[in-house]
Amino acid sequence: GAVVSQHPSRVICKSGTSVKIECRSLDFQATTMFWYRQFPKQSLMLMATSNEGSKATYEQGVEKDKFLINHASLTLSTLTVTSAHPEDSSFYICSASVGRWGSDYTFGSGTRLTVV
Amino acid sequence: RKEVEQDPGPFNVPEGATVAFNCTYSNSASQSFFWYRQDCRKEPKLLMSVYSSGNEDGRFTAQLNRASQYISLLIRDSKLSDSATYLCVVNERGRDDKIIFGKGTRLHILP
Numbered sequence: 001g002a003v004v005s006q007h008p009s010r011v012i013c014k015s016g017t018s019v020k021i022e023c024r025s026l027d028f029q030a031t032t033m034f035w036y037r038q039f040p041k042q043s044l045m046l047m048a049t050s051n052e053g054s055k056a057t058y059e060q061g062v063e064k065d066k067f068l069i070n071h072a073s074l075t076l077s078t079l080t081v082t083s084a085h086p087e088d089s090s091f092y093i094c095s096a097s098v099g100r101w102g103s104d105y106t107f108g109s110g111t112r113l114t115v116v
Numbered sequence: 117r118k119e120v121e122q123d124p125g126p127f128n129v130p131e132g133a134t135v136a137f138n139c140t141y142s143n144s145a146s147q148s149f150f151w152y153r154q155d156c157r158k159e160p161k162l163l164m165s166v167y168s169s170g171n172e173d174g175r176f177t178a179q180l181n182r183a184s185q186y187i188s189l190l191i192r193d194s195k196l197s198d199s200a201t202y203l204c205v206v207n208e209r210g211r212d213d214k215i216i217f218g219k220g221t222r223l224h225i226l227p
Contacts, residue, residue: 034214034215036217041124042219043203043217043218043219043220044160044203044217045217046214046215046216046217049214091157093159093160095215105162105215107159107160107161108159109158109159110157110158110159112157
C-alpha cells in the first residue's frame with residue numbers, strides 16, 4: 001500500500017532554532033499533504049494543507065511565517081518550524097491523500113519535537 | 117459546538133466484555149466517516165470506514181446515524197490488544213476537502 005516516510009522521528013532542539021520535518025511518499029504521488037499537530041492527550045489538529053506546486057493553506061490560528069510548508073514535488077513535503085519555542089513541542093504528523101475519500105489518507109509515522 | 121465530539125474516557129473494560137463508543141459531528145454536509153486507532157505516541161491507523169447501512173469487521177461494528185449526526189463503534193469480546201485511543205474522523209467534502217479528528221476515546225482493556 002501507499003507509504004509515507006516521515007523524518008526525523010524524534011528531534012530535540014534549542015529554543016530559537018529551526019527544525020525541518022520531511023514527509024516523502026514512497027510509492028505514489030502525493031498531490032496533497034496534510035500537516036497535523038498533536039499535543040498530549042489532545043486530538044490531531046490540522047495545521048495546514050499543502051498542494052504540490054502551490055502555496056499551503058493554513059488553518060485559522062496557525063502562523064504561516066512560523067510553520068513554513070514546502071511541497072515542491074509530488075513526493076516530498078516539508079514543514080519547517082522556525083524560531084522554535086518550548087510551546088512548539090508537540091507531535092507532528094503528515095498525511096497524504098491517496099484517493100478522494102478519507103480512507104485513502106495514509107499517515108507518516110510522526111515527529112516528536114521537543115524544544116528546550 | 118465542536119466539529120467532532122467524543123467522550124475522552126478512559127473506558128476501563130474487562131477482557132472479553134463489549135464496549136461501545138459514540139461520536140457526534142456538527143456539519144450535516146459531512147460525507148465520509150471513519151474510525152481510526154492510535155496507539156500511544158504512534159500515528160493513527162484506519163480501523164474501519166462507517167457506512168450508512170452499518171458495517172462489521174470481525175469483532176468491530178460501526179454504524180452511522182445521519183439524522184442524529186452520530187457514529188458509533190462497538191467492540192465485542194474485547195482483547196488486551198484493543199487498548200488504544202479510538203479516533204472518530206469525519207471527512208468534510210465540498211469547498212475544503214479535509215478530515216477532522218475527534219479528540220479520541222481512550223480504551224483500557226483490563227486482564
